[in-house]
Amino acid sequence: MKLGTPISATHLLPDPGSHLTLVGGWLRKSSLDELPQLWNILIGDMNFVGPRPALYNQDDLIAMRTKLGVHQLTPGLTGWAQVNGRDELPIDEKVRLDFFYLLNKSPLLDFKILWLTILKVAKSDGISH
Known part of the structure:
Protein backbone atom coordinates (compact mmCIF):
# COMPACT_ATOMS: atom_id res chain seq x y z
CA MET A 1 0.00 0.00 0.00
CA LYS A 2 1.09 3.53 -0.70
CA LEU A 3 1.89 5.98 2.07
CA GLY A 4 -1.18 7.92 3.11
CA THR A 5 -3.65 5.10 2.45
CA PRO A 6 -6.56 5.44 4.90
CA ILE A 7 -6.79 2.81 7.61
CA SER A 8 -9.98 1.23 6.42
CA ALA A 9 -11.44 -2.00 5.13
CA THR A 10 -10.59 -2.31 1.44
CA HIS A 11 -14.25 -2.53 0.46
CA LEU A 12 -14.86 0.89 2.02
CA LEU A 13 -12.21 2.67 -0.08
CA PRO A 14 -13.62 4.54 -3.09
CA ASP A 15 -10.83 3.29 -5.39
CA PRO A 16 -8.81 0.52 -3.67
CA GLY A 17 -6.55 -0.05 -6.67
CA SER A 18 -5.24 3.50 -6.51
CA HIS A 19 -3.65 2.75 -3.13
CA LEU A 20 -1.61 -0.24 -4.33
CA THR A 21 2.01 -0.06 -5.39
CA LEU A 22 3.11 -2.14 -8.40
CA VAL A 23 4.67 -4.74 -6.10
CA GLY A 24 1.66 -4.62 -3.77
CA GLY A 25 -0.70 -5.19 -6.67
CA TRP A 26 1.30 -8.22 -7.77
CA LEU A 27 1.45 -9.59 -4.22
CA ARG A 28 -2.31 -9.13 -3.90
CA LYS A 29 -3.10 -10.72 -7.25
CA SER A 30 -0.88 -13.72 -6.49
CA SER A 31 -2.20 -13.93 -2.89
CA LEU A 32 1.39 -13.91 -1.62
CA ASP A 33 0.34 -11.09 0.70
CA GLU A 34 -1.32 -13.80 2.81
CA LEU A 35 1.93 -15.70 3.56
CA PRO A 36 2.69 -13.85 6.83
CA GLN A 37 -0.54 -15.32 8.20
CA LEU A 38 1.14 -18.74 8.20
CA TRP A 39 2.78 -17.58 11.42
CA ASN A 40 -0.68 -17.02 12.93
CA ILE A 41 -1.61 -20.58 11.95
CA LEU A 42 1.57 -21.98 13.53
CA ILE A 43 0.90 -20.24 16.85
CA GLY A 44 -2.77 -21.29 16.83
CA ASP A 45 -4.46 -17.92 16.28
CA MET A 46 -5.80 -18.99 12.89
CA ASN A 47 -6.69 -22.13 10.94
CA PHE A 48 -6.05 -22.85 7.29
CA VAL A 49 -9.84 -22.82 6.77
CA GLY A 50 -12.38 -20.59 8.47
CA PRO A 51 -13.96 -17.17 7.99
CA ARG A 52 -11.42 -14.50 7.06
CA PRO A 53 -10.53 -12.31 10.04
CA ALA A 54 -12.41 -9.02 10.28
CA LEU A 55 -10.62 -5.72 10.69
CA TYR A 56 -11.26 -3.90 13.95
CA ASN A 57 -13.27 -1.24 12.09
CA GLN A 58 -15.51 -3.58 10.08
CA ASP A 59 -18.41 -3.04 12.47
CA ASP A 60 -21.02 -4.23 9.96
CA LEU A 61 -19.24 -7.53 9.33
CA ILE A 62 -18.53 -8.12 13.01
CA ALA A 63 -22.15 -7.41 14.01
CA MET A 64 -23.60 -9.74 11.37
CA ARG A 65 -21.18 -12.54 12.25
CA THR A 66 -21.88 -12.15 15.96
CA LYS A 67 -25.65 -12.30 15.39
CA LEU A 68 -25.27 -15.66 13.58
CA GLY A 69 -22.57 -17.11 15.86
CA VAL A 70 -19.92 -17.11 13.14
CA HIS A 71 -17.60 -15.12 15.42
CA GLN A 72 -17.10 -18.33 17.45
CA LEU A 73 -15.13 -19.93 14.60
CA THR A 74 -11.37 -19.56 14.49
CA PRO A 75 -10.47 -17.27 11.57
CA GLY A 76 -8.87 -18.87 8.54
CA LEU A 77 -6.40 -18.16 5.77
CA THR A 78 -9.16 -19.13 3.34
CA GLY A 79 -12.82 -19.91 3.69
CA TRP A 80 -16.09 -20.81 2.00
CA ALA A 81 -16.79 -17.15 1.18
CA GLN A 82 -13.36 -16.77 -0.45
CA VAL A 83 -13.88 -19.66 -2.84
CA ASN A 84 -17.37 -18.42 -3.68
CA GLY A 85 -16.57 -14.86 -4.69
CA ARG A 86 -13.73 -13.45 -2.64
CA ASP A 87 -13.57 -9.63 -3.06
CA GLU A 88 -16.58 -9.55 -5.36
CA LEU A 89 -19.07 -10.42 -2.61
CA PRO A 90 -21.04 -7.89 -0.56
CA ILE A 91 -20.64 -8.18 3.21
CA ASP A 92 -24.04 -9.80 3.81
CA GLU A 93 -23.28 -12.52 1.25
CA LYS A 94 -19.89 -13.22 2.86
CA VAL A 95 -21.60 -13.61 6.22
CA ASP A 110 -12.21 -28.05 4.53
CA PHE A 111 -10.41 -30.16 1.92
CA LYS A 112 -12.80 -28.92 -0.78
CA ILE A 113 -12.18 -25.30 0.27
CA LEU A 114 -8.40 -25.80 0.22
CA TRP A 115 -8.56 -27.37 -3.25
CA LEU A 116 -10.82 -24.61 -4.60
CA THR A 117 -8.50 -22.01 -3.05
CA ILE A 118 -5.54 -23.41 -4.95
CA LEU A 119 -7.54 -23.21 -8.19
CA LYS A 120 -8.77 -19.66 -7.47
CA VAL A 121 -5.27 -18.42 -6.60
CA ALA A 122 -3.77 -20.04 -9.72
CA LYS A 123 -6.33 -18.16 -11.86
CA SER A 124 -6.28 -14.93 -9.79
CA ASP A 125 -10.05 -15.41 -9.74
CA GLY A 126 -12.25 -13.16 -7.61
CA ILE A 127 -9.73 -10.39 -6.92
CA SER A 128 -11.15 -6.98 -7.66
CA HIS A 129 -8.07 -4.93 -6.63
Whole structure:
Protein backbone atom coordinates (compact mmCIF):
# COMPACT_ATOMS: atom_id res chain seq x y z
CA MET A 1 0.00 0.00 0.00
CA LYS A 2 1.09 3.53 -0.70
CA LEU A 3 1.89 5.98 2.07
CA GLY A 4 -1.18 7.92 3.11
CA THR A 5 -3.65 5.10 2.45
CA PRO A 6 -6.56 5.44 4.90
CA ILE A 7 -6.79 2.81 7.61
CA SER A 8 -9.98 1.23 6.42
CA ALA A 9 -11.44 -2.00 5.13
CA THR A 10 -10.59 -2.31 1.44
CA HIS A 11 -14.25 -2.53 0.46
CA LEU A 12 -14.86 0.89 2.02
CA LEU A 13 -12.21 2.67 -0.08
CA PRO A 14 -13.62 4.54 -3.09
CA ASP A 15 -10.83 3.29 -5.39
CA PRO A 16 -8.81 0.52 -3.67
CA GLY A 17 -6.55 -0.05 -6.67
CA SER A 18 -5.24 3.50 -6.51
CA HIS A 19 -3.65 2.75 -3.13
CA LEU A 20 -1.61 -0.24 -4.33
CA THR A 21 2.01 -0.06 -5.39
CA LEU A 22 3.11 -2.14 -8.40
CA VAL A 23 4.67 -4.74 -6.10
CA GLY A 24 1.66 -4.62 -3.77
CA GLY A 25 -0.70 -5.19 -6.67
CA TRP A 26 1.30 -8.22 -7.77
CA LEU A 27 1.45 -9.59 -4.22
CA ARG A 28 -2.31 -9.13 -3.90
CA LYS A 29 -3.10 -10.72 -7.25
CA SER A 30 -0.88 -13.72 -6.49
CA SER A 31 -2.20 -13.93 -2.89
CA LEU A 32 1.39 -13.91 -1.62
CA ASP A 33 0.34 -11.09 0.70
CA GLU A 34 -1.32 -13.80 2.81
CA LEU A 35 1.93 -15.70 3.56
CA PRO A 36 2.69 -13.85 6.83
CA GLN A 37 -0.54 -15.32 8.20
CA LEU A 38 1.14 -18.74 8.20
CA TRP A 39 2.78 -17.58 11.42
CA ASN A 40 -0.68 -17.02 12.93
CA ILE A 41 -1.61 -20.58 11.95
CA LEU A 42 1.57 -21.98 13.53
CA ILE A 43 0.90 -20.24 16.85
CA GLY A 44 -2.77 -21.29 16.83
CA ASP A 45 -4.46 -17.92 16.28
CA MET A 46 -5.80 -18.99 12.89
CA ASN A 47 -6.69 -22.13 10.94
CA PHE A 48 -6.05 -22.85 7.29
CA VAL A 49 -9.84 -22.82 6.77
CA GLY A 50 -12.38 -20.59 8.47
CA PRO A 51 -13.96 -17.17 7.99
CA ARG A 52 -11.42 -14.50 7.06
CA PRO A 53 -10.53 -12.31 10.04
CA ALA A 54 -12.41 -9.02 10.28
CA LEU A 55 -10.62 -5.72 10.69
CA TYR A 56 -11.26 -3.90 13.95
CA ASN A 57 -13.27 -1.24 12.09
CA GLN A 58 -15.51 -3.58 10.08
CA ASP A 59 -18.41 -3.04 12.47
CA ASP A 60 -21.02 -4.23 9.96
CA LEU A 61 -19.24 -7.53 9.33
CA ILE A 62 -18.53 -8.12 13.01
CA ALA A 63 -22.15 -7.41 14.01
CA MET A 64 -23.60 -9.74 11.37
CA ARG A 65 -21.18 -12.54 12.25
CA THR A 66 -21.88 -12.15 15.96
CA LYS A 67 -25.65 -12.30 15.39
CA LEU A 68 -25.27 -15.66 13.58
CA GLY A 69 -22.57 -17.11 15.86
CA VAL A 70 -19.92 -17.11 13.14
CA HIS A 71 -17.60 -15.12 15.42
CA GLN A 72 -17.10 -18.33 17.45
CA LEU A 73 -15.13 -19.93 14.60
CA THR A 74 -11.37 -19.56 14.49
CA PRO A 75 -10.47 -17.27 11.57
CA GLY A 76 -8.87 -18.87 8.54
CA LEU A 77 -6.40 -18.16 5.77
CA THR A 78 -9.16 -19.13 3.34
CA GLY A 79 -12.82 -19.91 3.69
CA TRP A 80 -16.09 -20.81 2.00
CA ALA A 81 -16.79 -17.15 1.18
CA GLN A 82 -13.36 -16.77 -0.45
CA VAL A 83 -13.88 -19.66 -2.84
CA ASN A 84 -17.37 -18.42 -3.68
CA GLY A 85 -16.57 -14.86 -4.69
CA ARG A 86 -13.73 -13.45 -2.64
CA ASP A 87 -13.57 -9.63 -3.06
CA GLU A 88 -16.58 -9.55 -5.36
CA LEU A 89 -19.07 -10.42 -2.61
CA PRO A 90 -21.04 -7.89 -0.56
CA ILE A 91 -20.64 -8.18 3.21
CA ASP A 92 -24.04 -9.80 3.81
CA GLU A 93 -23.28 -12.52 1.25
CA LYS A 94 -19.89 -13.22 2.86
CA VAL A 95 -21.60 -13.61 6.22
CA ARG A 96 -24.23 -15.94 4.72
CA LEU A 97 -21.43 -18.11 3.30
CA ASP A 98 -19.54 -18.01 6.61
CA PHE A 99 -22.73 -19.12 8.35
CA PHE A 100 -23.07 -22.00 5.86
CA TYR A 101 -19.53 -23.02 6.81
CA LEU A 102 -20.41 -22.87 10.52
CA LEU A 103 -23.38 -25.19 9.97
CA ASN A 104 -21.55 -27.62 7.64
CA LYS A 105 -17.98 -27.59 8.96
CA SER A 106 -16.21 -30.90 8.28
CA PRO A 107 -12.81 -32.21 7.18
CA LEU A 108 -14.27 -32.97 3.74
CA LEU A 109 -15.57 -29.40 3.33
CA ASP A 110 -12.21 -28.05 4.53
CA PHE A 111 -10.41 -30.16 1.92
CA LYS A 112 -12.80 -28.92 -0.78
CA ILE A 113 -12.18 -25.30 0.27
CA LEU A 114 -8.40 -25.80 0.22
CA TRP A 115 -8.56 -27.37 -3.25
CA LEU A 116 -10.82 -24.61 -4.60
CA THR A 117 -8.50 -22.01 -3.05
CA ILE A 118 -5.54 -23.41 -4.95
CA LEU A 119 -7.54 -23.21 -8.19
CA LYS A 120 -8.77 -19.66 -7.47
CA VAL A 121 -5.27 -18.42 -6.60
CA ALA A 122 -3.77 -20.04 -9.72
CA LYS A 123 -6.33 -18.16 -11.86
CA SER A 124 -6.28 -14.93 -9.79
CA ASP A 125 -10.05 -15.41 -9.74
CA GLY A 126 -12.25 -13.16 -7.61
CA ILE A 127 -9.73 -10.39 -6.92
CA SER A 128 -11.15 -6.98 -7.66
CA HIS A 129 -8.07 -4.93 -6.63
